[in-house]
Amino acid sequence: MITIIEILTIVSLELSGTNLRILNEICKGIFRLNGKVTGLNISRYTDKGGSYRNIQRFFESKINWKNLRLKLFEVFFFSEEDTYTLVADECVEGKSGKSTFGIDRFFSSISGKVIPSISFLHFAFLSEKNHDSYSVSAEQIVKEKKKKTKKVLKKKTSKKKKKSKGRPKGSKNKDKNIIKWTYLLGLADKMLLDLKGSHDFLLKKMRLQYFVGDGAYGNTNWVRC
Numbered sequence: 001m002i003t004i005i006e007i008l009t010i011v012s013l014e015l016s017g018t019n020l021r022i023l024n025e026i027c028k029g030i031f032r033l034n035g036k037v038t039g040l041n042i043s044r045y046t047d048k049g050g051s052y053r054n055i056q057r058f059f060e061s062k063i064n065w066k067n068l069r070l071k072l073f074e075v076f077f078f079s080e081e082d083t084y085t086l087v088a089d090e091c092v093e094g095k096s097g098k099s100t101f102g103i104d105r106f107f108s109s110i111s112g113k114v115i116p117s118i119s120f121l122h123f124a125f126l127s128e129k130n131h132d133s134y135s136v137s138a139e140q141i142v143k144e145k146k147k148k149t150k151k152v153l154k155k156k157t158s159k160k161k162k163k164s165k166g167r168p169k170g171s172k173n174k175d176k177n178i179i180k181w182t183y184l185l186g187l188a189d190k191m192l193l194d195l196k197g198s199h200d201f202l203l204k205k206m207r208l209q210y211f212v213g214d215g216a217y218g219n220t221n222w223v224r225c
Contacts, residue, residue: 002076010075014068022058025050069136070199073125083128084206088188088213090141092117102142121187123195125206137191144183180221 004027012020029042029050039059043052092108094117106119123137179185196203213222 006076007072010071011068013071014064019058019061019063022050022054026055026058066137066194067199069134070202073134073136074202077127077132077134078202078206079127079129080205081129082207084208085126085128085210085212086208087124087126087133088211088217089122089124090119090214090216091122091138092119102140104143106141121184121191123191125208126212137195139187139191141184141187182221184216185221 008020008024008027011023015023025046026042029044029046030037032045033041035041039055040052043050043055046055090106092106092110092115094108094111094115095103096116097103100118102118103116104119105114106117107113108115108117119141120138121141122135124133124135126133181189
């Protein structure tokens with residue numbers, strides 16, 4: 001069994017001494033609390049040095065979480081005898097209010113409907129041997145704000161225009177090899193390049209055979225990319 005001390009020893013390679021002490025207090029608070037995991041609740045169950053303001057400072061500091069995840073995966077879970085699949089999925093967390101960055105309306109599979117929330121695109125390694133998944137990268141999905149345009153009321157006419165059947169006159173065939181770079185596709189491509197560029201030595205050891213996503217990724221753009 002992996003102990004918290006072993007994990008913090010690896011984490012210490014990426015964190016400063018101050019952030020490591022605060023993270024230690026955050027871990028204590030999470031294990032002790034009974035109820036919703038929030039910054040304020042965590043601070044109530046920590047020892048000296050785990051104040052609410054210190055917890056806020058910790059999460060506001062720039063930490064390379066991707067490097068931490070990959071390092072923990074490499075030390076504790078990676079096996080050269082295993083085969084891995086790279087999995088992508090969106091994770092939605094319900095959120096009320098208006099001040100949270102990136103808050104919008106996203107579809108939640110748990111709720112079965114669109115809810116006010118924040119959404120993240122996650123990459124994970126799925127082990128073929130033990131069927132466990134290991135999250136290695138995550139980026140927040142931020143929808144582009146559409147400009148509101150004034151609707152122009154058109155006068156009702158008695159005659160209705162009939163739509164011609166078949167292909168519109170003068171239209172040309174589209175090249176299906178051309179990739180249409182949507183926001184989500186661009187975000188995933190950036191995450192893949194970042195993952196490969198910073199940890200290419202680990203990816204070479206791994207036998208990554210497939211990239212798997214849900215229905216939103218099953219189109220020509222993703223296959224061509």
